[in-house]
Amino acid sequence: MREFICSICGYIYNESVGIPERGIAIGTKWETIPDSFVCPICGAPKSVFKPHNVTPATPVPLPVNVDDEHLESLRELSTGELSVICSSLAKGCEKQQLTAEMEAFNKLSEYFKSKTFTAPQATTLAEVTKLLDDDIAKNFVDANAAAHANNDRGALRSLVWSEKVSVIMKTLLDRFTKEGDAMLENTRIWVCDICGFIYIGDVPPEICPICKVPNFKIIEIKRR
Amino acid sequence: MSAYRNIRLCSKDCMCLYVCPTGATDTENSIIDTTKCIPGCTACATACPSGAISIIPNTYPPQQQKSKTVITAQRTLGIRKIQQEHITDAITTSSESATTKQFAQAISKSNRLMAEDILRESGYMLPQSTEVHELLETLLKIDTPDFPKDTVKLLLNKLQKTKQ
Numbered sequence: 001m002r003e004f005i006c007s008i009c010g011y012i013y014n015e016s017v018g019i020p021e022r023g024i025a026i027g028t029k030w031e032t033i034p035d036s037f038v039c040p041i042c043g044a045p046k047s048v049f050k051p052h053n054v055t056p057a058t059p060v061p062l063p064v065n066v067d068d069e070h071l072e073s074l075r076e077l078s079t080g081e082l083s084v085i086c087s088s089l090a091k092g093c094e095k096q097q098l099t100a101e102m103e104a105f106n107k108l109s110e111y112f113k114s115k116t117f118t119a120p121q122a123t124t125l126a127e128v129t130k131l132l133d134d135d136i137a138k139n140f141v142d143a144n145a146a147a148h149a150n151n152d153r154g155a156l157r158s159l160v161w162s163e164k165v166s167v168i169m170k171t172l173l174d175r176f177t178k179e180g181d182a183m184l185e186n187t188r189i190w191v192c193d194i195c196g197f198i199y200i201g202d203v204p205p206e207i208c209p210i211c212k213v214p215n216f217k218i219i220e221i222k223r224r
Numbered sequence: 225m226s227a228y229r230n231i232r233l234c235s236k237d238c239m240c241l242y243v244c245p246t247g248a249t250d251t252e253n254s255i256i257d258t259t260k261c262i263p264g265c266t267a268c269a270t271a272c273p274s275g276a277i278s279i280i281p282n283t284y285p286p287q288q289q290k291s292k293t294v295i296t297a298q299r300t301l302g303i304r305k306i307q308q309e310h311i312t313d314a315i316t317t318s319s320e321s322a323t324t325k326q327f328a329q330a331i332s333k334s335n336r337l338m339a340e341d342i343l344r345e346s347g348y349m350l351p352q353s354t355e356v357h358e359l360l361e362t363l364l365k366i367d368t369p370d371f372p373k374d375t376v377k378l379l380l381n382k383l384q385k386t387k388q
Contacts (some may be wrong), residue, residue, distance in 0.1 A: 074295060077359075080306040081299065085348045085359070088340035092351045096280050097228055101351060101382055104375045108363075111372060116310065123314040128331065131308050139301045143342075146297035155294050158345040162305070162338040169334060172327075181323035189330050196337035198330055216232070221333065223326040 003052035004030050008164045009042040009209030012052055042209035043199055045171045083112035125173055132170045136163070161195045164210045168198055184223075193217045225279050226258040227268050233276035240268035240277060249277075286354065286386045290347040298346035305339035352383050 001016035013019070018026040022040060024033060030049075037046040077085070090105035140163045147155035176183050183200070190199040195211035197218070204218040229240070231254050240249040248260035249268050256268070256277070269277040312335065315328035347355045363376045 074292060074299075077299075078303065080310075081302060081343060082363075084302065084306060084336070084339045084343050087336070088344045089348065089351045089356060091340070092344075092349065096351075097226070098351070098382075101379060104379050104382075105351070107372055107375050108379075111370075116306075123311060123318050125312070125315065125328070125331075127311050128308050131304055131311075135301065135304055139297075139304060143294075143297035143301050146291075146293045150291045150294050152288075152290065152294050152345075154288065154349075155290070155298060155345045158298070158341045159301075162301075162342055165334060165338055169331060173331075176327060181321055184323050184327060189326060191330050191333045191337070193337070195341065196334035198334050221326055221330040223322050 001027075002030065004049040005052040006039040006042065006044050007048045007050055008044040008168060009039060009205075011039050011041040011209075013049065039209075041205055042168070042197075043201060044168060047171075048167060078116070079112045080116040083109045083116060086112060125176065129170065129173045129177075132166055132173070135166055136170065140166070161210055165196045165198070172198060172200070189221050190218045191221055193219050225263065225266075225281055226261055227256045227266070228278050228280050229254060229256050230276050230278070233274055235274040235276070237273050239271040239273060243267040243271040283384060284350055284352050284386050286388065287347070287350050290345075295346045298342050302339050302343040302346065305335045305342065309335035309339065350386070351379075352386050354386060354388075357383070357385055 001014065003015070004013045005011070006013075013030065015029060016027060018024045018028045019040060020026065024037075033046065035046055038044060039049075086105045086109035090102045090109060093099075093102040093105060140159060144156070144159050144163075146152075147159060172183075187200055188202055190201075190204045191197070192199075192208040192211060192213065194213045194217055195208060197208050197210045199205065199218065204215045206215055207213065208215065208218055227248070229249070234254070244250070244267060245265065246260040246262060248257045251257050266279050269279050309332050312328040312332035316325045316332060319325050319328065347353075348359070350356065357380065360376050360380050364373065364380075366373070
């Protein structure tokens with residue numbers, strides 16, 4: 001009997017246990033579970049499950065530490081980045097109970113947002129899916145390598161969370177392409193206010209499956 | 225330093241009320257009256273059995289240095305999440321279906337949160353850090369008439385720099 005682990009939240013499916021309350025009998029082989037199966041904790045699709053307790057392959061050697069001095073100087077921040085940095089700093093002030101400073105950063109964030117992408121943009125969800133595909137295939141790989149090479153655990157933390165959020169987002173976009181509005185017709189949609197995890201269902205999990213914050217910080221996005 | 229009570233954690237054991245020498249912890253809205261706090265007194269936070277009171281410092285240590293390689297990679301990814309936020313933002317106004325708008329709004333919010341977290345880890349975590357002060361100084365050079373320069377000045381004035 002084998003085990004399979006959800007790469008998003010760590011839930012383990014054990015073939016010898018099954019999930020009888022969801023109609024998956026004791027002893028059900030992983031291969032015979034339908035592709036429509038989703039993680040009972042976080043809603044991730046079957047495709048993100050990996051064999052558990054299998055001897056890992058030889059680790060890939062880490063890239064050699066890059067000597068920063070040889071890199072070109074950093075480019076200037078764009079208005080989009082400034083908007084995001086300011087709204088993030090506003091939250092940093094809020095955590096320290098610095099209300100006036102929080103409001104000031106939010107004001108700057110709004111200013112920079114109003115100066116960003118004023119030209120008409122491609123407006124289909126397919127555009128987002130395309131960008132996400134490249135993020136998962138390349139940009140996360142590069143960023144993870146950079147963070148590993150510099151032993152930057154903070155950057156790694158942000159990458160672990162946002163990569164998982166991106167994988168979930170991508171599967172939801174794929175589902176939405178197939179099912180359309182019916183996907184959300186009789187249910188609710190939630191976003192974790194800390195890491196951005198998206199959950200579809202009537203009640204969100206007790207803690208966020210990605211960042212583990214209690215669910216009072218998982219906020220419902222209402223239909224208007 | 226000032227004391228802050230997290231009301232979600234408070235188990236109403238009232239130790240903070242008993243140990244406070246000035247009555248700062250006993251208020252009608254549950255928010256500690258920091259104007260009554262004695263500087264350096266941490267009696268309420270020490271006595272609280274549920275860990276609901278924390279002491280917020282005025283000064284912070286310098287932040288961890290970020291390597292240029294990490295900053296560049298984080299920014300590359302951050303910009304992509306910002307693009308995705310803007311595309312979905314546009315859908316929330318252009319789409320005619322309330323459900324599609326709702327879905328796009330969730331994706332937009334999620335992208336914003338990811339971008340914030342990714343760029344926070346490019347050297348802009350702590351509002352009081354040298355990096356943020358330097359960033360604010362460069363913003364003062366913006367000459368567009370509608371730019372709220374006074375807001376930047378207020379921040380430079382109020383945010384106490386980290387100890388060097």
